[in-house]
Amino acid sequence: MIIILTCLFITLLISILVMSLSSILAKKTIMDREKNSPFECGFDPKGSARLPFSLRFFLIAVIFLIFDVEITLLLPLAMIINFSNIFTWTITGAIFIFILLLGLYHEWNQGALEWAY
Template identity: 80%
Template sequence: MLTSLFTTIILIISTAVMIISSILSKKTISDREKNSPFECGFDPKGSARLPFSLRFFLIAVIFLIFDVEITLLLPLASIVDMTYISTWIFTGAFFLLILLLGLYHEWNQGALEWAN
């Protein structure tokens, strides 16, 4: 009974603090100068947003995927003494085959070509 009372009081206090802080933190004045990008006191010459190369993003994602796969492949060298050599070779070859098939697929789709 006492713990549910304390829980209710804590819930009410924390909700009240969140509501009060939300109300007090609102900006009431929206100034055009404050909302514009700042360039040493001058008006900005161009757009604040630069065009983003989707090609670069795709190559970066492919790099991350292959980087994680290589990271998963590295511990294979440290367990060579703990497993049977045939199991170790089969596991390593299978993992490398999957890695090479993924690389071939990306190359075949043209995702690795930087410039058209």
């Protein structure tokens, strides 16, 4: 038990020593305005770095991800056609595609897929 605690203490001490040493050696002492400013093709930035994000674009991206994941859930359906009952396979596929189309219709009906009103 003492050996494990000693090894743990030595490891902790070496880790703290290495982190402290790297922090001291990597410290940049020269504060230059050009080096501290964001690089924008060699020019000073004209506007704020915090631009408003388009909520419309975010909604389209989330809808794309949802349908993309559903398509990846649909792909194994083609792989199991030989291993399952054809009636069960057809009903399962039809229900899954119907749910996808219902979700797409709902998003379209709510106007989430249009860029401008």
